[in-house]
Amino acid sequence: MKSRVLLAADYRGTELEVPRFQPDYEAVEKELERLARRNAGWAEGGAASAGDIAECRLESSLPRFSKERVRVVVGSGMFDRRVEDALLGRMPGESFALELDGATVSVSVLSVKNRVAREPDDSMAAALGIEGVETLDDYAGRIIQAQRSEAFDSVLRDMLFRIRDAVISGSEFQLCKEDWAYCVKLELDYCRAVAALEGLKLEEMTPEQFAGRVPVKSYYELVAMLQDSAWEKLCEGLLGRYYAAADGFDATEAEYEAQAADYAKEWRLSAEAARAVFSPEYFRMNAWSEHAYSVWKEYIAERYYAVND
Numbered sequence: 001m002k003s004r005v006l007l008a009a010d011y012r013g014t015e016l017e018v019p020r021f022q023p024d025y026e027a028v029e030k031e032l033e034r035l036a037r038r039n040a041g042w043a044e045g046g047a048a049s050a051g052d053i054a055e056c057r058l059e060s061s062l063p064r065f066s067k068e069r070v071r072v073v074v075g076s077g078m079f080d081r082r083v084e085d086a087l088l089g090r091m092p093g094e095s096f097a098l099e100l101d102g103a104t105v106s107v108s109v110l111s112v113k114n115r116v117a118r119e120p121d122d123s124m125a126a127a128l129g130i131e132g133v134e135t136l137d138d139y140a141g142r143i144i145q146a147q148r149s150e151a152f153d154s155v156l157r158d159m160l161f162r163i164r165d166a167v168i169s170g171s172e173f174q175l176c177k178e179d180w181a182y183c184v185k186l187e188l189d190y191c192r193a194v195a196a197l198e199g200l201k202l203e204e205m206t207p208e209q210f211a212g213r214v215p216v217k218s219y220y221e222l223v224a225m226l227q228d229s230a231w232e233k234l235c236e237g238l239l240g241r242y243y244a245a246a247d248g249f250d251a252t253e254a255e256y257e258a259q260a261a262d263y264a265k266e267w268r269l270s271a272e273a274a275r276a277v278f279s280p281e282y283f284r285m286n287a288w289s290e291h292a293y294s295v296w297k298e299y300i301a302e303r304y305y306a307v308n309d
Contacts, residue, residue, distance in 0.1 A: 009170030050075030251287035
């Protein structure tokens with residue numbers, strides 16, 4: 001490419017409003033309660049409640065309700081909701097009858113296993129097998145850490161675009177029309193190859209065929225869209241290549257082969273067919289662009305976690 005960055009605006013100078021993360025302690029408590037429920041014990045002989053296991057004998061002219069022994073998880077809906085509801089509060093040794101589907105069903109409660117809740121403790125957390133989690137405090141901290149990461153992901157996109165727009169508008173480029181046209185061609189070639197995989201000819205696709213694939217109604221609208229986005233893509237790629245000169249990043253042949261293999265697996269293509277769609281040139285163009293975003297993302301993460309340590 002003849003295009004290049006003459007002067008890159010400092011992305012660290014972009015004004016960013018970093019939101020404060022607020023842990024959801026109620027969600028933490030609910031997760032600890034779920035942990036306790038998963039580790040509940042069992043006691044024999046009390047009245048049946050939701051979640052308890054009742055072993056019953058069912059007698060009826062209906063095959064489904066004629067069983068010498070059946071284990072019913074009360075309130076689960078896994079057997080029959082009507083029988084399960086009738087078992088609530090029943091004790092071992094009780095018998096009762098129900099009218100179900102036009103037949104009388106006699107139910108004898110043979111035994112009841114009551115689910116006994118336990119208070120969550122460190123042993124439950126340690127048993128999860130999560131590296132670095134030995135206590136309930138460790139587990140609670142890991143849950144909050146996951147919440148913080150999720151909150152970061154929710155604001156990342158907007159912050160990335162803010163940096164991208166600021167850096168592109170504040171940088172000086174030497175941009176050549178042939179490089180922009182080349183980016184458009186690569187995108188069109190990719191779209192054309194993907195359409196061919198589905199038995200479609202890109203230039204002849206109808207609005208109905210574009211629907212759900214690309215937000216355009218015709219090939220000409222697609223070309224206009226790609227012409228617009230390729231200008232930004234070119235600038236992103238040039239910035240990614242500019243950053244790579246300082247940090248040593250490279251779009252290697254080995255990485256291309258690995259991504260082409262993944263593409264072939266995803267689309268169930270031969271290696272040759274995958275390379276025809278996912279070309280080395282298309283890979284490199286995207287790799288440079290993605291590198292710029294990775295540099296900006298690293299900076300955003302640095303800012304975000306400094307505020308939300």
